[in-house]
Amino acid sequence: MNQTLAQDSEKEKAGNQLFPIFLKLQNFNTLLVGGGNVGLEKLEAMLNNSPDANITVVADRYLDEVFTLLEKHPQVKTIQRQFQVSDLEGKELVILATDNYELHQQIQQLCKVNGILVNVADTPHLCDFYLGSIVKKGNLKIAISTNGKSPTVAKRLKQVLNESLPDELDQTLDNINKIRNTLTGDFAYKVKKLNEVTASLVDEEPKQKISPKALGWIIWITVLAFAGITFFALWNQDPAFKNYLLTVNPYFYYFLIAGFIFAMVDGAIGMSYGVTSTTFSLSMGIPPASASTAVHISEILSNGIAGWMHFKMGNVNKKLFKMLVIPGIIGAVIGAFLLSSLEHYSHYTKPLISVYTFVLGVIIIRKAIIANRRKNEPAKKKITKVAPLGFTGGFVDAVGGGGWGTIVLSTLIAGGRNARYSLGSVKLSRFFVALMSSLTFVTMLNDLHWYAVSGLVLGSAIASPIAAKVSNKISAKTIMFAVGIIVILASSKNIIGFIMKFLA
Template identity: 75%
Template sequence: MLAGTEDLEILEKQGNQLFPIFLKLENFNTLLVGAGNVGLEKLEAMLANSPHAAITIVADRVLESVNSLADNFPQLQIHQRVFQSSDLDNKELVVLATDNHELHKEIHKLCKEKGILLNVADTPELCDFYLGSIVKKGNLKIAISTNGKSPTIAKRIKEVLNDNIPSEIDESLENINKLRNTLSGDFTEKVKKLNEITAGLVTKDETKGYITPKKLSFIIWSIVVVFCAILFVTLYERDPEFNTFINNVNPEFYKFLAAGFVFAMIDGAIGMSYGVTTTTFSLSMGIPPASASTGVHISEILSNGIAGWMHYKMGNVNKKLFKLLVVAGIIGAVTGAYLLSSLEHYSHYTKPIISVYTFSLGVLILRKAFLAQQRAKKKIKTKKITKIKPLGFFGGFIDAVGGGGWGTIVLSSLIAGGRHARFSLGSVKLSRFFIALMSSLTFITMLDNLHWYVVSGLVLGSAIASPIAAKVSNKISAKSIMVAVGVIVILASSKNIIGFILSFFRS
């Protein structure tokens, strides 16, 4: 409670004295004077937050983009002419966005006489209110004000909040609202009960099934150690080539060592394409599709386990999304691995089919490289994807059959479908560990000859690259890497396809 003059003086020294409110803009008659670039920005801001707002636009020059908005928002009225004092009749809010400072002063005087609230672009001293930067996540809306000092700072803070507040927060709001409607008692009791429930959002109870990063690290390393032990003991007796590899290193091993290093560096830079690049390279070296996919998945077990653990530790994993992806992805991956292994004896037929698949992924990577910036500039909004299980199954199946594509297909679909990029990446990386593990176990069980110089080369190469990739990735343009990867994959896949066609006609 304010006690007197001293308290008032203290508040005045604290800086921003604006009183924040949220207006139901559809209940007001609003006038926008100016329809150039600044006017368009103001108009888009108002419509983005209040799509039913009734806005009258007066300007002697109207951008085509403003006319296009009027096609989608029929309640907008556009008058292409100079401002008239009668334009203020029945108006309750006015926004000025012209480059005519004298006109702004004149309208400011008229608004004061009529008791109309006024906002003037880039002229804080004439404003009764500001249009601040807005962060919107469903029903959650946060307005940011710098007291008119720096709109740029407000925009930067908006970007930070947009990137770090997940879209899934709206689901939490909906659930809390449903719970609130079921509570009985007076207001105090309802608040107390909601405080008890929402305390879990900031304090995690590890006794109620919450897996800590330390526990997850132990689980991942235990799985890896057990997997390696079983692999070594079982195959030393069963696979003649494995026994030979232990005693005599195949010179081809070093080529796959280098390939594993390079492709893991690329994957670290853009978050995808390790599988497709490695598979394309393996096929071009004469490795059958099932063995190529085996090498990819075994080499990905440890790297994705570490990456998934790091994302989990940093809070980048959406647990609900992870569960949906990992179950469906494992089923799809095991199914795909079983099918491909069963067709290993027909590799001369499956190899060109897989090459066509990797060719299409190369085209997809190129397309993503050139469309990413366009989508960002146009601020294209898409409806959030909800069919996670079918996506996980399809991604796991295609990844096992084609030797890669989990990141390219699943991660791309999640982000393009409106999912938060950071939480999508973390969930995809962690689920990839379990999918690679189950695919590898299926391949090992089904195949007699795994080309161990391929597997070991890729495992060691990718392991060496993992700690280096993150540092190097910040120094290279992601777009340049994606273009290079797309071109290389397309050329190598084309070589395999053309080779099959030539051999077919010769026979």
């Protein structure tokens, strides 16, 4: 044994000499010994990559999670007893995943005699092959090996590649395959043409048409222009605005505190600022259109900064952004126009908006409940109807004072879109959606309840730099539950109030 270890050590000095291959496990008879945590990990690795793998599992005890996993893989056979030599009959691959080192040595020697390849968990010198970490993007698979030195490093590299490689790679593979099938000629000609087609994949990335610095200037200039136009327009048209500048409404402080709290919550879970702020505004007697205006104006700067940061970090999928922003703006402007036109009927629209926020509260709680379950769910087919989603999200967001993140971001992620690119694209597009809906509200409404607007703007601005640090120390699941309950209770108060007035 010592001689074997010495030989392996000498080989390792020459570098990683492993030869990588991809096996069709459905064509092999594989034996897995062990039904505990390590056995479950090995079984998940094989079935996630080869769902039809022909596997027999032998163990004297099993975790419940093993049987849960095998509900979707009835071809896998389980035997509940200790290992027997007869278990090796007809097997071509063996994986050992128990805590019994002596048993592993015994089985490894038997496999050697019978010409069976064997993998022994956490014991490299007994292995004929290793199970590497696998990065999977549709038809693309990348296997990572550290020569058995550090599985932890392999897992971290897997995480980095999973986050960095876009989901669109699978679509690229499909397109290249279609091109390949249309090519005629000999092998050399096909290789030449495919090399020309795929050259862009390794060429230096073309420069962005808009640099992060230029985008930052565009956002700041747009915000300042909006503020200037709004100020002068209201100074000349809205007498209440002049009075507001001279006296501070006591309710301003309530909205200041509320804006701070809701921005902190939004920083922790990435959504719900609009729905919580709107629900609070309605409960304070603000009409729906004015409530939506206050929320959208307070979101312009914060989303502009967040969108710029995501763009700078490369988290914005430009194609996804374009598919969201134009339909989102159109939907938001239409929604803002309709809601502003119905401002005189706020005693009717207010309960309807309260019903909408009540539903969003239920959705938030549901997301908190199923958050952990979704980690184990198989990947869904990627959503392709992004433009209708953007229009619907913009319209509902303007009418209800919130919901862009809850509706659009959640749908994109649930629909198989990359979470990081979805978040960045949604945040940046949200800046333009909030800007255009705010302009529509400002130009159509006379009394905007500026104590609510300024309170939310200032409160959320103060909270923004703090939220990111605090969010790492708070359970997002707990906050989602709390937000959902608060929104449901506040919305119920408005609905019950309307019903009581109607009955009276």
